[in-house]
Amino acid sequence: MSAQSDAHSLAELQRDFQRHVMHGHDRIVDAVDGSAAVPATLRLSIYSEAYRLRLTDALASTLPRLQQLLGEEQFAAVASEYIELCPSSHPSIRWFGDQLPALLTKLFPDQPWLAGLAAWEWAIAAAFDGADAQAVGIEALAAVAPEQWPSLTFQFHPTVQVLAMHTNAPLLFKALSADEPPPEPVALEQPQSWLIWREQLKTQYRSLSPDESAALAVMRGGGSFEMLCDVLCNWHDAEAVPAQAAGLLKRWVVEQMIVGVS
Amino acid sequence: MPKSSPHPSLGFGLGVRPIHYDALLGERKGSVGWLEALTENYLLPGGKPLHYLERLRTEYPIVLHGVSLSIGSTDPLNETYLREVKALADRVEPAWISDHLCWTGVDGVNLHDLMPLPFTEPTLNHVVSRIAAVQERLGRRLVLENVSSYVNFSRSDLTEWEFLREIAERADCHLLLDVNNVYVSSVNHNFDPMTYLRGIPVERVQQFHLAGHRNMGDYLIDTHDEPVCEAVWELFHAAVERFGPVSTMIERDDNIPELDVLLAELARARDITTSAQKSKSAA
Ligand SMILES: [Fe+2]
Numbered sequence: 090m091s092a093q094s095d096a097h098s099l100a101e102l103q104r105d106f107q108r109h110v111m112h113g114h115d116r117i118v119d120a121v122d123g124s125a126a127v128p129a130t131l132r133l134s135i136y137s138e139a140y141r142l143r144l145t146d147a148l149a150s151t152l153p154r155l156q157q158l159l160g161e162e163q164f165a166a167v168a169s170e171y172i173e174l175c176p177s178s179h180p181s182i183r184w185f186g187d188q189l190p191a192l193l194t195k196l197f198p199d200q201p202w203l204a205g206l207a208a209w210e211w212a213i214a215a216a217f218d219g220a221d222a223q224a225v226g227i228e229a230l231a232a233v234a235p236e237q238w239p240s241l242t243f244q245f246h247p248t249v250q251v252l253a254m255h256t257n258a259p260l261l262f263k264a265l266s267a268d269e270p271p272p273e274p275v276a277l278e279q280p281q282s283w284l285i286w287r288e289q290l291k292t293q294y295r296s297l298s299p300d301e302s303a304a305l306a307v308m309r310g311g312g313s314f315e316m317l318c319d320v321l322c323n324w325h326d327a328e329a330v331p332a333q334a335a336g337l338l339k340r341w342v343v344e345q346m347i348v349g350v351s
Numbered sequence: 352m353p354k355s356s357p358h359p360s361l362g363f364g365l366g367v368r369p370i371h372y373d374a375l376l377g378e379r380k381g382s383v384g385w386l387e388a389l390t391e392n393y394l395l396p397g398g399k400p401l402h403y404l405e406r407l408r409t410e411y412p413i414v415l416h417g418v419s420l421s422i423g424s425t426d427p428l429n430e431t432y433l434r435e436v437k438a439l440a441d442r443v444e445p446a447w448i449s450d451h452l453c454w455t456g457v458d459g460v461n462l463h464d465l466m467p468l469p470f471t472e473p474t475l476n477h478v479v480s481r482i483a484a485v486q487e488r489l490g491r492r493l494v495l496e497n498v499s500s501y502v503n504f505s506r507s508d509l510t511e512w513e514f515l516r517e518i519a520e521r522a523d524c525h526l527l528l529d530v531n532n533v534y535v536s537s538v539n540h541n542f543d544p545m546t547y548l549r550g551i552p553v554e555r556v557q558q559f560h561l562a563g564h565r566n567m568g569d570y571l572i573d574t575h576d577e578p579v580c581e582a583v584w585e586l587f588h589a590a591v592e593r594f595g596p597v598s599t600m601i602e603r604d605d606n607i608p609e610l611d612v613l614l615a616e617l618a619r620a621r622d623i624t625t626s627a628q629k630s631k632s633a634a
Pocket residue numbers: 496529532560562602
């Protein structure tokens with residue numbers, strides 16, 4: 090056999106085996122030796138079962154509260170549908186599950202909090218092992234000369250995320266994480282903004298008022314302190330705005346969300 | 352790369368798992384000789400896992416053990432993955448990098464499982480050329496582990512140990528001999544595990560794995576969720592007699608007990624090593 094057809098034949102064997110593991114195709118059965126006690130099909134089933142089990146466990150470990158809310162049985166059913174639709178292509182199993190919120194939206198159109206909770210837990214996980222950056226201390230603000238303030242911009246920690254949640258999924262998450270009975274899942278009339286970030290090694294989250302949410306959007310987009318004041322004018326009297334703006338900045342610094350001032 | 356003998360033994364270590372981070376850095380600091388970290392669990396932008404790995408590496412020699420190299424796959428090598436592993440290695444400075452002699456998927460899919468290869472000359476040629484490419488990308492010699500398997504391909508015309516020996520010698524790489532995997536496969540494929548050990552070239556073995564498996568009656572499954580069993584301890588004794596003192600560690604991935612339980616198991620590995628070396632020098 091030529092080297093090319095050898096490689097082709099190994100490729101075919103692997104493809105057949107993979108098709109068996111993923112979809113139950115049985116062309117590989119003929120390529121495998123069985124024994125009286127352990128026939129080829131039983132041997133092959135060890136791989137197919139381990140495949141589903143491992144991926145289901147991976148989803149459960151990234152989305153433990155979703156599993157709690159759905160219950161193990163229903164979670165396993167969702168996982169098995171997901172495994173069928175979206176096989177992993179990542180070297181690390183940690184990234185398996187990124188499309189699960191979309192599947193949940195399709196499977197449970199009347200329970201939008203399920204997709205919401207999956208998206209929320211995915212975002213929490215992203216903050217947990219997201220990039221590191223050194224937060225600035227409050228003295229970084231004190232060092233700024235008054236004439237520099239209007240044009241001042243701020244760099245945010247790479248783990249900062251703002252999520253517009255259309256359900257009370259974060260509250261479900263909070264209760265389930267604390268081993269408390271979760272509130273009644275509900276869809277919201279108006280989306281609620283939530284902030285997720287990591288403070289040192291600790292993943293944090295809190296809800297955002299509309300003014301802080303708008304302020305964060307401007308500032309994370311590279312807006313200046315002056316632009317921060319402008320946007321806050323939509324919520325506050327002009328004379329109260331500078332103090333409001335300074336208060337927000339101070340809070341972000343204290344919460345270790347700011348990694349640069351320039 | 353100059354041809355070199357295996358890394359001198361680091362002694363007795365453990366596969367590091369997050370629930371043991373604090374104990375290994377605190378009340379049980381220095382309780383093991385080295386740690387094996389699972390490569391893919393640290394291919395991350397930042398956060399807690401990398402923070403702890405950085406701290407652990409100041410206290411212990413670290414080796415990186417991967418599961419997604421897919422050295423036997425007929426897909427092209429994943430260059431992005433190799434770059435990420437290289438970057439992690441530059442940061443962590445492991446004593447060595449290991450992965451498994453298997454494939455993990457084709458057509459871009461990762462099955463996240465250690466899939467068996469047919470033991471044939473064409474497979475040898477394919478795998479040996481890929482090992483050369485990976486060793487060049489990583490700028491170091493690879494250490495490859497024998498996997499537990501449940502199927503044997505009719506087309507295989509070499510034994511597993513012949514295949515392993517040919518891989519190591521032709522690719523000039525080292526071997527991670529998983530004693531439990533030898534045992535599991537010996538039961539599943541009905542061969543003598545001692546013949547297997549005798550077929551492995553002494554100067555190629557750089558590391559031992561010990562682990563537990565599940566007995567299904569007619570076959571065994573490699574689960575890493577139980578203590579090392581008696582038959583595997585016996586085989587380990589024989590392995591130390593043959594290969595001498597080699598960096599030895601216990602893998603536990605599920606049903607993970609407190610660190611002290613694993614340390615007690617590791618103490619047994621140490622005792623067996625001492626007695627195997629004595630019986631060898633007496634012989
Ligand atoms: Fe192993």
